[in-house]
Amino acid sequence: MLLLFLLLLSLSAPPLAFSLNQDGLFLWQAKLQLSDPINALSNWNERDATPCSWNGVVCGNATGQVTELHLPSSQLQGSFPISLCRIPSLSVVSLPDNSIGSSLTADIANCTNLQRLNLSLNLFVGPIPETLSQIPALRYLDLSSNNFSGDIPARFGEFQKLERLMLFNNLLNGTIPSSLGNISTLKFLQLAYNPFTPSPIPSEFGNLTNLEELWLPHSNLIGSIPSNLTRLAKLQNLDLSCNKLSGSIPISIIELKSIVQIELFENSLSGELPVGMSNMTSLRRFDASTNNLTGSIPDELCSLPLESLNLFENGFDGSLPASVARSSNLYELKLFNNKLSGPLPSDLGKNSPLRSIDVSYNQFYGEIPANLCGGGALEELILLYNSFSGKIPDSLGKCQSLNRVRLRNNKLSGMVPDALWGLPHLDLLDLLDNSLSGQISSAISGANNLSVLLISNNHFSGSIPDEIGSLEKLVKFVAHHNSLTGGIPASIVKLSQLDYLDLSDNQLSGKIPGGIDALKKLNNLTLANNKLDGEIPREIGSLPALNYLDLSGNDLSGEIPLELGNLKLNLLNLSNNQLSGKIPPSFANANYIKSFMGNPGLCGDLSGLCPTHSESKNSRNLWIFPSMFILAGIVLVVGVVWFYFKYRNFKKMKKGFALSKWKSFHKLGFSEFEIVKLLNEDNVGVDQGAESMSVIAGSYGYIAPEYGYTLRVNEKSDIYSFGVVILELVTGRPPIDAEYGEKDLVKWVASILDEKGIEHVIDPTLDAMYMEEIRKVLDVGLVCTSSLPINRPSMRKLVKMLQEASPGFKAKSIKKDGVLSPYYQGSIV
Numbered sequence: 001m002l003l004l005f006l007l008l009l010s011l012s013a014p015p016l017a018f019s020l021n022q023d024g025l026f027l028w029q030a031k032l033q034l035s036d037p038i039n040a041l042s043n044w045n046e047r048d049a050t051p052c053s054w055n056g057v058v059c060g061n062a063t064g065q066v067t068e069l070h071l072p073s074s075q076l077q078g079s080f081p082i083s084l085c086r087i088p089s090l091s092v093v094s095l096p097d098n099s100i101g102s103s104l105t106a107d108i109a110n111c112t113n114l115q116r117l118n119l120s121l122n123l124f125v126g127p128i129p130e131t132l133s134q135i136p137a138l139r140y141l142d143l144s145s146n147n148f149s150g151d152i153p154a155r156f157g158e159f160q161k162l163e164r165l166m167l168f169n170n171l172l173n174g175t176i177p178s179s180l181g182n183i184s185t186l187k188f189l190q191l192a193y194n195p196f197t198p199s200p201i202p203s204e205f206g207n208l209t210n211l212e213e214l215w216l217p218h219s220n221l222i223g224s225i226p227s228n229l230t231r232l233a234k235l236q237n238l239d240l241s242c243n244k245l246s247g248s249i250p251i252s253i254i255e256l257k258s259i260v261q262i263e264l265f266e267n268s269l270s271g272e273l274p275v276g277m278s279n280m281t282s283l284r285r286f287d288a289s290t291n292n293l294t295g296s297i298p299d300e301l302c303s304l305p306l307e308s309l310n311l312f313e314n315g316f317d318g319s320l321p322a323s324v325a326r327s328s329n330l331y332e333l334k335l336f337n338n339k340l341s342g343p344l345p346s347d348l349g350k351n352s353p354l355r356s357i358d359v360s361y362n363q364f365y366g367e368i369p370a371n372l373c374g375g376g377a378l379e380e381l382i383l384l385y386n387s388f389s390g391k392i393p394d395s396l397g398k399c400q401s402l403n404r405v406r407l408r409n410n411k412l413s414g415m416v417p418d419a420l421w422g423l424p425h426l427d428l429l430d431l432l433d434n435s436l437s438g439q440i441s442s443a444i445s446g447a448n449n450l451s452v453l454l455i456s457n458n459h460f461s462g463s464i465p466d467e468i469g470s471l472e473k474l475v476k477f478v479a480h481h482n483s484l485t486g487g488i489p490a491s492i493v494k495l496s497q498l499d500y501l502d503l504s505d506n507q508l509s510g511k512i513p514g515g516i517d518a519l520k521k522l523n524n525l526t527l528a529n530n531k532l533d534g535e536i537p538r539e540i541g542s543l544p545a546l547n548y549l550d551l552s553g554n555d556l557s558g559e560i561p562l563e564l565g566n567l568k569l570n571l572l573n574l575s576n577n578q579l580s581g582k583i584p585p586s587f588a589n590a591n592y593i594k595s596f597m598g599n600p601g602l603c604g605d606l607s608g609l610c611p612t613h614s615e616s617k618n619s620r621n622l623w624i625f626p627s628m629f630i631l632a633g634i635v636l637v638v639g640v641v642w643f644y645f646k647y648r649n650f651k652k653m654k655k656g657f658a659l660s661k662w663k664s665f666h667k668l669g670f671s672e673f674e675i676v677k678l679l680n681e682d683n684v685g686v687d688q689g690a691e692s693m694s695v696i697a698g699s700y701g702y703i704a705p706e707y708g709y710t711l712r713v714n715e716k717s718d719i720y721s722f723g724v725v726i727l728e729l730v731t732g733r734p735p736i737d738a739e740y741g742e743k744d745l746v747k748w749v750a751s752i753l754d755e756k757g758i759e760h761v762i763d764p765t766l767d768a769m770y771m772e773e774i775r776k777v778l779d780v781g782l783v784c785t786s787s788l789p790i791n792r793p794s795m796r797k798l799v800k801m802l803q804e805a806s807p808g809f810k811a812k813s814i815k816k817d818g819v820l821s822p823y824y825q826g827s828i829v
Ligand SMILES: *[C@@H]1O[C@H](CO)[C@@H](O)[C@H](O)[C@H]1NC(C)=O
Pocket: 060, 061
């Protein structure tokens, strides 16, 4: 027991004397200075004899002295632990990706034996100490990705052995010192991503004859590329991209014997590519895109075994040298936005592992080379806006790797290879604006990753395959202006990611599929100019993301679902259909004035029935009075209908005939008046008339109060509905509106009349000249909307009242048989 106690005591007691060696003590001091939230230094134990087993510490094999300290990504915080510099043999300090910060002091030069210093990805600010250049053996200096500012010290030219100078991604804002050209040992010079004061590349860099990499993108370089850079015989990677370099590419660039990669993109270089590029035999990647280069693409460049050639967004003309197809390395060819013409080399891709080709926006013509996917690696095929013609090669259908295919705006014709539709990795298929024909293949079910399918403005025919419904990732399907027939497949409602569906200008028929509200992401639904019929599904009103709805130019019939009013639409176009009934109140404003045109059965066709606040006084008056006559006409219809409804002889009815007649007369623009006449002549159409009547009478805001307890529509409740329409006309207000609070239009009119007087009820845009008539019409509206049915006028009485209220009323123009005279016909048209 005592033994155990003594043991514990000895374990917990502080050491009587420090046994840690001197190097360890300097490291311990460093530990005390840093905060160590993840205990990266937890095994740094003060009671060890040497620190050589400590995390990150390396000691020399023979001497036991600390030579290296490596603590990357350890979340260490605090200022640079300068005590490290008192460790005499320390040659490597590597602390990248920590939170060490504030300034780096001149004392860093006390680390006299340092060969490598890596402080990248820390929080240093302020100037870079120039004393660093006094560390005689320093070979690697990496201060990248900090917030150092100010100048690169000119004295950096005094480095004796420096091989790597990484200062990229700081806030260095002076000029690049030409003295760096003095560091003849330098192999890697990376100064990119600094907000340097705009200045040219120092020509002294031409003396850096050991340089292997010069990395200067985003460095505010101006002026031209110095020709003496070409003395850099060991240079493999020259990156001057994203600067403001101008002038032409120096011809001496071809002397860069070892060069593998040249990046000159996003500058303002002009002129032609130099002659003799074939001398750069190691060149594999050349990118001079987004400059102002002109002339032709040299054959000498294309005959090199290039991996990547990017010359897009320049002014190159001429043709693409056939030699480019010989490279067995070529995986990337991007030449878009130039003035290139001629055919693509016919064996392009045959010998190459081509992954990406983009030659869009040129004047290439001829056929698409058959072997583009010869290497079996083609992912991106982008040929849009050229004049390619002929068929899409069958071989592309076998190109399993294809991901993005964009062929729009060419002159391609014939059928799309069946298998192309169904490529498993296909994400984008854009065939817009060609002359392609045939069907959308049912093989499309294999295109599990397809998100965008664009086939507009072609000659595609046949029906849309059901298999389209299996494309779970489809976001856009745009097939405008083809010759597609058949119905919209019901499976389309399974496309839960669909955002954009445009099938307009085809010959699609049948109904809009039910359950369309499953398309929760649908934003744009355009089915215009087809032969769709049936009703607009109510579910469209429950599409939460719908913003644009164009169903115009179809044969859609029935009532506009009130639910459409729930949508927040930027565009609604239901024009030129066979819709009937009442326009939902939320659309009764000027924004939607064109949305309902060309639907003769819709009250919107009689523009006045759906008040538009923006119209001028005069134009209001142009319609209001004809509208009254039309109203009177409708009332007559209702009267007649009512009569027949009560006393019809079922056996004489030819309902179907009447229905089609009603429709076709509306289509021809016949007025209600003429329909009344027809109804009288044919003794049919009663049900249809009643149906159109109750379309209005059944809409919320038009319902007579007694409907709430009788649930029956009779003549008097129809009169009530008409009363509401009249009040709408006279007040210019919708039947229901948030402004009325609990009330509807009828109650609102009553209370305003009571509280403020008639002037506050009548639509102020109506011309005061007709105030007399307007008041009379208002009275008619009021009596029609009496809450007690018994107080409402009969049909016959209503017609009479309205006619008396109209200007220029002539009693004798009403014939005994109830048909309006030609006088009224003229007013209506
Ligand atoms: C130290 O020893 C290790 C393994 O024994 C060896 O890999 C390393 O090169 C040696 N270092 C020095 C500086 O001698």
